[in-house]
Amino acid sequence: MDAARLLAEIIAQKAPVSAAQYQSFTAFRFLIESGYVEEVGIVQSVHCDDCDQPHDADVVFELGEYGIYCPDLGFTVKARSELIAIRPNLVRLVENLADCLDCKRSKTIPIDGHTWRVGVVSCTSADVAVYFQPTLQDANDLRSLEAALAREAKARFGVIVTAYGELACPPFKTLHIEDCLSIDETTGRLEFEADLLTVAGAPVTQTGGRPSPYAITLPKLIGERRKTGMALPGTNEEARAIQAFLKSARSNEPLPSLSTIKRAIAKA
Structure with a gap:
């Protein structure tokens, strides 16, 4: 799994999650080191599957050690490294996306709820507004997005970049991270791989000139x-x-x- 797809999966969780489940992915360490994912303490609970009836158990700190209480096994010690919580660093993602697209009017905090204004991309034939919404999978996600956009200047063409979900907010088009972004695993730079004008449905100006080699x-x-x-x-x-x-x-x-x-x- 490449870095952009793994980042999208982590964003789609909507809350801090255990780092342990991603340690096997080569791209995970890169996401941590490049700042796209950050550690945020210890998870509140873990899944105990060591007994006959697997269950969720709260993480506790007792006598200088982390662990969980299991009805069958009692207190079970867990290494701190198994309990690290992580979350996506959306500020870094949005800032880098704005730089990648050379956006105007970008904002580094959510404009409302979970909606971020990446900025406006000025193209030859039209301006395209770009927003980021972590997920678009349920009615709450869509209401949050619609409320945020209602406070924004009206845009004729726009794209909503999201990690997960198929819901739409016309006239804006939905675009998934894994379909439009790649992350250079040497520099950490984002590359936007989609044709923004085509996705947004904006007119494309034919400039003529010498054909591409x-x-x-x-x-x-x-x-x-x-x-x-x-x-x-x-x-x-x-x-x-x-x-x-x-x-x-x-x-x-x-x-x-x-x-x-x-x-x-x-x-x-």
Whole structure:
């Protein structure tokens, strides 16, 4: 699981959770070290599955040790490392997303409830408002978002980035983290991989000029990878693989963006 997808999963929990369940993922340590996820003390309870009837048990600190009380086993000691609680650092995520998109009018605290204004992206043909809502999976999430947007300046085109959920808030379009973001695991920088204008339904201005040098190369490369069985199942993964191949094969030439490659994959 890559860093962006793992971060989305942690955000979707809506509350501090145990770090132990994510320790096996390579990307988890990176998320901690880069500040996208932070430790926030000890979890309040854990699942006890050491007895005949698995149950939730409150974490207690007794005689200098952490542990839980089990009706069958009594006090069971737990290492502190097993009980660390974590939560997503949404301030860092929103700030980096605003920088990535070169947004205007961004805000580093929620505008209302759990809704964040990432900012406004100025494009050639239209301005696109971008917001972040941790989840859009139930009526409470949607009401929170609608209440926040009611206090904002009206926007003709907009996108709501979220970690989980399929609910919509027209005219804004919903976009999932795993479908639009990647995190460079060397620098911690975000890369926005979706075509913002297309997602928002905004008009695209045709600028003309010299055609892209990859207009022929990309479709051909995509077709060859599919024929030989090299193509990866996910669009994001395949786009990154193609970009990496082009970087190694044409190190001295400008690379097509991931959004350009993904459009070519969709058309091929």
